[in-house]
Amino acid sequence: MFERFTKGARAVVTGAVAQAERTASPQVTDEHMLLALLDSEGTRSAFAFASLGILDQRASVEAGLADARRRGGMSSADAAALAEIGIDVGQIVSKVEEAHGPGAMGVGGTAKRGWTSHKKFAPEAKKALEQSLRVALGRGDKEITDGHILLALTARPGVVSDVLADHGGTYGAVERALFGAAG
């Protein structure tokens, strides 16, 4: 699959690994891929982020990801849905942190294996990369670009797509920003 990745797409993958290393994360996740995409300059996805106003909201995007992590992988949309049935996730997290310490509900945790520098890709990150291939195939594109990876991230349900949507980066909006109205 990787032989079809453009230079820009490969830079996202290596950038995601660097993000994971910087934060001492046990695995490379789709969140790291999003952060790597936000870091890229002069790429199609950088253009899309700029035109959607997401580049200026980077701090808010990172805060959204951090909040979701603290809630145990629960996005603001998940929390809103739970609030609809009378469950206050914020309160649950506070109570758990009171009893078990800050970040007790958080996802991430400790490294699975030893001190090897070779980081593994989390299942959701692998699936996002597979999705980018499907996105490219679906559009009849021969190569997988950073844009396809970004679109794949918006297409997969989860914290990353929820946080992007909260900042105006829904699948439809990102697709239009990347590939124009004709899609």
Next chain:
Amino acid sequence: MTDATDLAERAGDRDPRVGLRAVAALRRLLEQLEAVQVRSARNQGWSWQEIATQLGVSRQAVHKKYGRQ
């Protein structure tokens, strides 16, 4: 409009998406809470059997899920 407010507004229309999303989120919340509580019990010296009894599952089930951590 954010996804969250969008969802909240649709909830008024009894959109199944909101209810289903709540169930999915609740399932993950449950898993997180269980992990926190099991870890805490182990740190306090509880046996797998004691934890399993409280959770209402078999000792093997708890140990298989959390034993290698």
